[in-house]
Amino acid sequence: MLPRSRTMPSRIHHGVVEERHDIKHYLQVEVQPKAQNESEATNTPPDYSKCFDDDGRLKRTGTFWTATSHIITAVIGSGVLSLAWAIAQLGWVAGPTVLVLFAYVNLYTSNLLAECYRSGDLVTGQRNYTYMEAVKAYLGGWKVKLCGWIQYLNLFGVAIGYTIAASVSMMAIKRSNCFHKSGGKDPCHMSSNGYMISFGIAEVIFSQIPNFSHIGWLSIAAAIMSFTYSSVALGLGIGKVAEHERFDGSLLGISIGTVTHAGTVTGMQKIWRTLQALGAISFAYSYSVILIEIQDTVKSPPAEYTTMKKATLFSITVTTVFYLLCGCFGYAAFGDLSPGKLLTGFGFYNPYWLLDIANLAIVIHLVGAYQVFCQPLFAFVEKWCAQKWPNCNFVTAEYEIPTPFGGAYELNLFRLVWRTIFVALTTLIAMLMPFFNDVVGFLGAMGFWPLTVYFPIDMYISHKKVGRGTSRWLALQIISVACFFVTVAAAVGSIAGVVLDLKTYKPFKTSY
Numbered sequence: 001m002l003p004r005s006r007t008m009p010s011r012i013h014h015g016v017v018e019e020r021h022d023i024k025h026y027l028q029v030e031v032q033p034k035a036q037n038e039s040e041a042t043n044t045p046p047d048y049s050k051c052f053d054d055d056g057r058l059k060r061t062g063t064f065w066t067a068t069s070h071i072i073t074a075v076i077g078s079g080v081l082s083l084a085w086a087i088a089q090l091g092w093v094a095g096p097t098v099l100v101l102f103a104y105v106n107l108y109t110s111n112l113l114a115e116c117y118r119s120g121d122l123v124t125g126q127r128n129y130t131y132m133e134a135v136k137a138y139l140g141g142w143k144v145k146l147c148g149w150i151q152y153l154n155l156f157g158v159a160i161g162y163t164i165a166a167s168v169s170m171m172a173i174k175r176s177n178c179f180h181k182s183g184g185k186d187p188c189h190m191s192s193n194g195y196m197i198s199f200g201i202a203e204v205i206f207s208q209i210p211n212f213s214h215i216g217w218l219s220i221a222a223a224i225m226s227f228t229y230s231s232v233a234l235g236l237g238i239g240k241v242a243e244h245e246r247f248d249g250s251l252l253g254i255s256i257g258t259v260t261h262a263g264t265v266t267g268m269q270k271i272w273r274t275l276q277a278l279g280a281i282s283f284a285y286s287y288s289v290i291l292i293e294i295q296d297t298v299k300s301p302p303a304e305y306t307t308m309k310k311a312t313l314f315s316i317t318v319t320t321v322f323y324l325l326c327g328c329f330g331y332a333a334f335g336d337l338s339p340g341k342l343l344t345g346f347g348f349y350n351p352y353w354l355l356d357i358a359n360l361a362i363v364i365h366l367v368g369a370y371q372v373f374c375q376p377l378f379a380f381v382e383k384w385c386a387q388k389w390p391n392c393n394f395v396t397a398e399y400e401i402p403t404p405f406g407g408a409y410e411l412n413l414f415r416l417v418w419r420t421i422f423v424a425l426t427t428l429i430a431m432l433m434p435f436f437n438d439v440v441g442f443l444g445a446m447g448f449w450p451l452t453v454y455f456p457i458d459m460y461i462s463h464k465k466v467g468r469g470t471s472r473w474l475a476l477q478i479i480s481v482a483c484f485f486v487t488v489a490a491a492v493g494s495i496a497g498v499v500l501d502l503k504t505y506k507p508f509k510t511s512y
Contacts, residue, residue, distance in 0.1 A: 053300075062297035067220070067311035071295045072363070073222040073372050074287035075319045083284060083323055084237075084330025086277035088338035089270075091253030095331070096324055098281055103320040105483060106285045107312060112460040114308040115289060117295045119463075122144035123303045130376060131292045131451070137460040148380075151289050154447040155377045156426065158286070159370055163203075163430035166366040169359040175364040176352045176359075179368055180226050193431050199363070200427035206371055207378070207419040210410070222368025232358035237329030254336045272500075275493025278486055282448040284323060284494055285316075289451045293376045378419060385414060442494035449487035453480050 053059055087095030118125035119137045128134035135147040171192055206218070253274070256267050265273070291308070298304045331338050389395045400408040457476045460466070466473045 002370050019277070021403070039233055059223060060297055061297045062294075062299055064307050064311050064314075067294055067298055067308060068315050069220045069223040070290075070297075070372060071287055071311060071315035072226060072319065073219045073369050074290060074294075075234055075285060075315060082280045083327030084334065086280040087253075087327045087331045088334070088336055089253050089273040089277035092251050092331075094253070095277075097237040098278065099323055099327065100320065102281050102285050103316055103323075106288065106452060106478065107316045108479075109456040110288055110291055110312045111309050112296060113291050113456040114305045114312065116456070116459045116463055117292055117308070119303055123300075127296065128292060129296050130380065131289060131455075132380070134292050134459060135455055138462040139455070143455075143458075147450070150450045152377050152380065154286075154289055154374050154451065157442075157446065158373045159422075160430045160433075162370045162373075163196055163199055163364045163427055164192075165362050166199040167192045167430070169362040169366075170195040170198065172359045173356045176355050188474070196427050196431050199366075200423050202367055202419050203370055203427075206367060207374065207423055208416065209371065209375075210412075210415070219372055222365045225365035225368075226429075228361040229358040229365065230326055232354060232361075234322070234325050234329055237326065237333045238353075240333035241329060245304045250336075260369045272493045272496040275489045276497050277493075279442060279445040279448075279490030279494045282445060282452075282486070282490060286447050286452070288372060288456065289447055290376055293379075303419075374422070378415075378422075381418060382412075382415060385418075440492060445490035448490070449480075449483045449505075453483040456483040 051059055083099070087099070089095075090098060113134075115122060116128065116134045116138060118127055120126065126137075128137050131151055132144065134149050136144045139147075210216070254270065255267055256265055256270050291312075295308045297302050298307050300307075387394050395414045396412075398410040398412050401411050402408050459479050461473065461476060466476070
């Protein structure tokens with residue numbers, strides 16, 4: 001039997017779990033009775049710690065490597081492919097500098113957030129299972145609802161962005177083969193709708209994985225794929241630079257008057273592009289929104305925050321090196337004409353088979369990344385509905401279905417219906433607004449300051465009781481205010497980009 005979902009509250013009557021023939025309830029969680037006094041605590045069964053954690057839930061099994069794979073899957077997403085374009089807007093000076101600064105801010109605030117997983121003592125304090133629960137424990141009030149809206153809207157938006165990115169990569173495979181067969185004579189225009197629908201069907205299937213603790217294998221596979229396509233992009237960039245025997249680009253980024261695929265760059269467009277580049281870079285590091293959920297899968301000892309800090313440091317360091325290499329060599333190869341999505345820009349050049357492998361790796365990675373980001377949203381909705389309608393079998397009942405590989409899959413009808421509707425909705429919106437760079441920039445801007453900076457800093461101040469007006473308090477506030485202005489600027493630039501795209505856009509008729 002599969003392990004019970006950890007997102008559901010328990011249903012136990014006098015120590016006996018409710019059974020109903022072939023129905024196992026979502027609300028059923030095997031919880032060990034807590035000791036009432038010291039003598040009971042002394043007589044705790046010796047196998048208690050082998051099966052249960054200190055909160056009565058089944059023993060967590062996550063390690064440094066599983067946490068690292070989750071982070072890398074979340075961080076090295078489709079955003080890496082837009083970094084050459086982002087650096088092209090900022091130039092050789094500001095581009096790499098901004099990239100490193102964003103990495104440092106994310107690393108610093110992620111470490112602050114990791115210490116907020118437990119309320120009170122870092123080792124024995126009460127656990128906060130989700131980002132929203134941590135905000136509720138430390139800040140409370142209206143900030144909890146604000147955090148919930150921002151977090152889950154951001155996750156919803158990421159699902160849309162990944163659907164767009166996956167369809168572009170699937171089309172790149174088809175177009176590169178078409179272009180190769182025609183010898184460059186056929187423009188190979190095609191619609192993205194069919195590819196988005198195909199990706200949506202795949203996500204409907206994978207979305208039936210019950211919760212975060214069951215997707216470790218998918219996350220590891222996705223992390224491997226991310227390194228695969230990033231390495232191909234890096235290799236092609238180095239190869240193109242070697243072929244030209246020079247570095248393209250300028251110190252200050254794309255010049256006014258440059259003719260691009262979108263037209264001539266004006267002074268105002270230069271400003272919008274610069275601001276949009278900030279959003280693209282911030283999106284490339286967006287994972288704080290699911291950090292607490294990842295940390296809740298980690299076993300102890302050692303303390304969860306210790307493992308999480310090590311995983312965060314390793315992951316951010318590795319991804320930043322990859323980002324600098326991919327972004328800088330992509331810019332060096334293409335200069336001001338760096339494409340918005342690097343591997344689709346390479347898609348019309350040989351070796352086409354290598355590009356097909358890289359784009360296939362992107363699609364596989366995005367299948368896993370979609371689940372890593374959406375599982376917290378799935379869990380929130382399902383937990384809320386289970387608490388709202390605890391006696392409704394449609395919401396809470398699970399039916400065991402034997403599998404050909406042994407064991408049984410626990411089917412929940414509400415999970416099947418609601419997650420299918422969610423995937424269908426994200427796919428539909430992606431088909432309506434397939435603007436990759438603009439969507440990426442806006443999502444990065446929307447989630448960066450509140451979820452990566454503001455809430456982690458405020459929770460840390462509350463947790464550590466940092467005195468108002470102290471040097472540490474002032475330093476934290478300066479970081480928060482500076483990042484707020486970056487977020488506003490990036491959001492403005494991305495919205496301006498969407499407005500420009502809408503002028504030439506027809507619903508459901510977008511072709512590449």
